Amino acid sequence: MDATQTKDIYTEEFLINMGPQHPSTHGVLSLELTLDGETIVECTPHIGYLHRSMEKIAENRTYTQFIPFTDRLDYVASMNNNLGYVMVVEKLLKLEISERAKYIRVIIAELNRIASHLIAIGTFAQDLGAFATPLFYCFREREKIVEIFDQLCGNRLTYNYMRIGGVLTDFSRDIEEKIKKFIKYMRPKVDDYDWLLTYNAIFLARSKHIGVLSKEMAVNYSITGPNLRASGVKWDLRKDEPYLAYDKFEFDVPVGKNGDAWDRYKVRIEEIRQSLRIIEQAIEALPQGDVAVKVGRIHKPSPSETYFRTENPRGELGFYIVSDDSVYPYRLKIRSPSFSNLAVLPELVRGLKVADIVCVLGSFDILMGEIDR
Amino acid sequence: MRPDEISAAIRAKFPQVKEEAGTNYIIVPKESILEVSEYIKNPPLSFDNLHCITGIDRKEKIEVIYTLYSIGEHYGVTIKINLTSEDLNIASVSAIWKSANWLEREVYDLFGVIFSGHPDLRRILNPYDWQGYPLRKDYSNPQLIAKPRL
Amino acid sequence: MVVIEKIPGAELIRKVPGGGFFLTTSESFLKWGKASSLWPMTFGLACCAIEMIATGAPRFDIDRFGAGVFRASPRQCDVMVVAGTICVKMNDCIRRLYAQMPEPKYVIALGNCAISGGIFYYDTYSVTKGTESLGIKVDVFIPGCPPRPENLLFGLMKLQEKIRREKDAAR
Numbered sequence: 001m002d003a004t005q006t007k008d009i010y011t012e013e014f015l016i017n018m019g020p021q022h023p024s025t026h027g028v029l030s031l032e033l034t035l036d037g038e039t040i041v042e043c044t045p046h047i048g049y050l051h052r053s054m055e056k057i058a059e060n061r062t063y064t065q066f067i068p069f070t071d072r073l074d075y076v077a078s079m080n081n082n083l084g085y086v087m088v089v090e091k092l093l094k095l096e097i098s099e100r101a102k103y104i105r106v107i108i109a110e111l112n113r114i115a116s117h118l119i120a121i122g123t124f125a126q127d128l129g130a131f132a133t134p135l136f137y138c139f140r141e142r143e144k145i146v147e148i149f150d151q152l153c154g155n156r157l158t159y160n161y162m163r164i165g166g167v168l169t170d171f172s173r174d175i176e177e178k179i180k181k182f183i184k185y186m187r188p189k190v191d192d193y194d195w196l197l198t199y200n201a202i203f204l205a206r207s208k209h210i211g212v213l214s215k216e217m218a219v220n221y222s223i224t225g226p227n228l229r230a231s232g233v234k235w236d237l238r239k240d241e242p243y244l245a246y247d248k249f250e251f252d253v254p255v256g257k258n259g260d261a262w263d264r265y266k267v268r269i270e271e272i273r274q275s276l277r278i279i280e281q282a283i284e285a286l287p288q289g290d291v292a293v294k295v296g297r298i299h300k301p302s303p304s305e306t307y308f309r310t311e312n313p314r315g316e317l318g319f320y321i322v323s324d325d326s327v328y329p330y331r332l333k334i335r336s337p338s339f340s341n342l343a344v345l346p347e348l349v350r351g352l353k354v355a356d357i358v359c360v361l362g363s364f365d366i367l368m369g370e371i372d373r
Numbered sequence: 374m375r376p377d378e379i380s381a382a383i384r385a386k387f388p389q390v391k392e393e394a395g396t397n398y399i400i401v402p403k404e405s406i407l408e409v410s411e412y413i414k415n416p417p418l419s420f421d422n423l424h425c426i427t428g429i430d431r432k433e434k435i436e437v438i439y440t441l442y443s444i445g446e447h448y449g450v451t452i453k454i455n456l457t458s459e460d461l462n463i464a465s466v467s468a469i470w471k472s473a474n475w476l477e478r479e480v481y482d483l484f485g486v487i488f489s490g491h492p493d494l495r496r497i498l499n500p501y502d503w504q505g506y507p508l509r510k511d512y513s514n515p516q517l518i519a520k521p522r523l
Numbered sequence: 524m525v526v527i528e529k530i531p532g533a534e535l536i537r538k539v540p541g542g543g544f545f546l547t548t549s550e551s552f553l554k555w556g557k558a559s560s561l562w563p564m565t566f567g568l569a570c571c572a573i574e575m576i577a578t579g580a581p582r583f584d585i586d587r588f589g590a591g592v593f594r595a596s597p598r599q600c601d602v603m604v605v606a607g608t609i610c611v612k613m614n615d616c617i618r619r620l621y622a623q624m625p626e627p628k629y630v631i632a633l634g635n636c637a638i639s640g641g642i643f644y645y646d647t648y649s650v651t652k653g654t655e656s657l658g659i660k661v662d663v664f665i666p667g668c669p670p671r672p673e674n675l676l677f678g679l680m681k682l683q684e685k686i687r688r689e690k691d692a693a694r
C-alpha cells in the first residue's frame with residue numbers, strides 16, 4: 001500500500017448510545033459506548049431514568065405507609081424487599097415476632113427468590129439469542145408462584161404482605177398444599193433447564209469466559225449476592241449472619257469458580273434448588289401460633305439510627321433508618337444491591353465485543369427500579 | 374472482634390477519632406478520613422468491603438456515614454463524618470474502595486457534598502443539569518407537592 | 524362488515540358448490556386489519572412492564588389478539604404501551620419515541636403511574652404526572668398498580684373497538 005492509500009483508509013473510534021429504550025438493557029438504562037470497530041473501548045452507564053425519589057417520599061410517610069413503596073423498589077422480588085424493610089423497622093422498634101411468622105416469612109421470601117431467579121435466567125437466555133422459548137418456560141413456572149401469592153394477598157406483583165410485627169394473613173390449608181405441590185413440580189423443571197440450556201454448546205460458547213470478575217475486584221466493588229458467589233466468595237447472609245429462622249435449615253451456598261457470565265447463571269440455577277430445599281424443610285416444620293404481633297399502625301421509635309441488611313435475590317439490600325421524635329423517619333437510605341453491581345460493568349466489558357455486553361449485563365441480573373430508586 | 378473492640382482498636386491508633394455516645398459508631402474528623410481508611414482497609418482490621426455511603430441532613434450540619442464490612446472476618450463498622458454547611462468538601466475514598474465511586478456520586482447528587490479527588494464527580498440519578506440538592510431538608514421544587522401530614 | 528345474509532340473492536350464492544363469499548367495504552376491511560395486528564413497542568419503564576411481559580407469556584398469551592409481536596424499534600410499531608413510572612429524565616426520550624412511530628399510532632397508558640403519577644404523585648421531585656402531561660394523547664387508560672394481565676387484554680380489546688369505530692380509516 002502506498003502512502004496516499006493509507007492516508008485515505010483510517011479508523012477512528014465512534015460513540016454509540018445503547019438505551020434508554022433498548023430490549024436488552026433490562027429497563028431504562030443507557031450505556032454510552034466508545035467503539036473501535038466492534039470492540040468496546042469505553043463504556044459509561046448513565047442511570048437515573050427511573051429515579052422516583054423514594055428516599056424523599058419516605059421522609060413524609062409513616063413507617064407503615066412506606067411498605068407499599070418497597071414493593072416497587074425491586075418489583076421482581078417484592079416480598080424480599082418488604083421483608084428487608086419491615087425487619088429494619090422491627091429492629092428499630094426492638095420488636096420480636098412469633099415463630100410462625102418467621103417461618104412464613106422464610107417460605108415466602110424463598111418462593112419469591114425462585115420467581116426472581118427464573119426471570120433472571122429467562123431474560124439472560126433471551127439476551128443470548130435463545131429467543132422467547134426459555135423466557136416463556138420461566139414465566140410458566142413463575143406463574144405458579146404468582147398464583148400462590150395472589151391467593152395469599154390479592155395481587156400479582158406488588159404484594160405488601162409483610163407487615164411490621166408479622167405478616168398480613170395466615171396460610172390457609174390450601175396454600176400449604178399448593179406450595180408442596182409446587183416443590184414437586186419445580187424440581188424436575190430445574191433439571192430440565194440444566195438439560196436444555198445450561199450445557200447447551202451455543203450457550204456455553206456465548207457465556208463461558210465472558211466478563212470474568214475476580215474475587216478481589218468483586219469484594220472491592222462491593223458486589224453482593226449471586227454475583228459475588230459466582231466469583232468464588234462463599235458469602236451468604238442467610239448463612240453468615242442468619243436472620244429469621246435461616247439458621248434452623250440445612251442448605252448449601254453454591255459458589256462459582258471463574259466468575260464469568262456462565263458461573264453467575266449457574267449459581268442462580270443452584271440457588272433455586274437450595275431455595276426449594278429450604279421451603280420444603282420450613283413447611284414441614286411450620287409451627288403453630290399467631291402470625292402477627294398486635295402493634296398499632298403508627299409507630300414512634302425513640303431517636304436512633306439503625307442499619308440492617310438482608311439477602312435479596314440480587315444481593316444485599318440494606319436500609320439505613322434515622323428516626324427522630326415523630327412518626328415519620330427522619331431519613332431512610334436504601335442500599336440497593338444492583339446499584340453496586342452495575343458499577344463494575346465498565347471494568348468488565350472493556351475489550352469485549354458489542355454482543356458480549358448484552359451477555360455480561362444479562363448475567364448481572366440488574367433491575368432499574370432498584371438502581372435508581 | 375466485637376464492635377467495641379474494633380472501635381477501641383481504631384481509637385488507639387488515631388487519638389483524634391471519637392466514639393459516638395451510646396453507639397459504636399466512630400466519628401472521624403474530616404481531615405483524617407484518608408489515613409483512617411487506609412489503615413482499616415489493610416490487615417489487621419481488613420475492612421475490604423465499603424458497603425454503603427449515606428448522607429444525612431441535620432440542618433446545621435451534614436453527616437456522611439460509611440458502612441464497612443469485612444468479608445473474611447465477619448464484622449462491620451460504621452464511620453461518621455460531620456460536615457458544617459459552610460464547608461462541604463471531603464476527600465474521596467474511591468481510590469481505596471472502588472465501590473465508593475458511584476456511592477460518592479450519589480451523595481454528591483442528593484446532598485451536594487463535594488468529594489475532592491474523585492475521578493468523575495457528576496450527578497448520577499438526576500439529570501446533569503439539575504438544580505439543587507433534593508434530599509436536603511430545605512429543598513423546594515414546583516414539581517414537589519407535599520402530602521398532607523397526619 | 525356486511526355479511527352475506529344481508530345482501531339480496533344470498534340464498535343463490537349458498538347454492539353454488541363450495542360457494543360463499545364475502546362483501547365488505549374497503550374501509551372496514553382496512554380497519555379490521557389494523558385492529559387485529561397491533562404491534563406494541565417493547566418499552567418497559569417500571570413494575571408494570573413485568574406484567575406486560577407476563578401478558579405476552581403463555582398463560583395470558585396476548586398473541587390471541589394479534590398484539591404479540593413486540594418490536595424494539597418504534598418505527599415498526601402501532602401502539603406504544605407506556606408501562607410504568609415516567610421520570611423527568613425520561614420525558615424527552617418518550618416524546619422522541621412517540622414522534623418516531625409512524626401513523627397510525629395509538630397509546631395505551633398502563634398503570635396508575637402512566638395515567639397520573641399514581642403512588643408517586645406526592646412528595647416526589649422527579650416523577651412526571653402522567654403521559655398526557657407530556658402532550659401525548661392517550662387512547663386507552665388502564666388503571667391498576669399494576670393492572671392485571673386481564674386488564675391489559677381488556678384495554679387492548681377496547682382499543683380495537685375504538686379503531687373499528689374510527690371515522691377516517693386512513694388515519
Ligand code: SF4
Nearest residue numbers: 570607634635636668
Ligand atoms: S402503576 Fe404501580 S406497578 Fe405500575 S409502574 Fe406505577 S408503581 Fe409500578
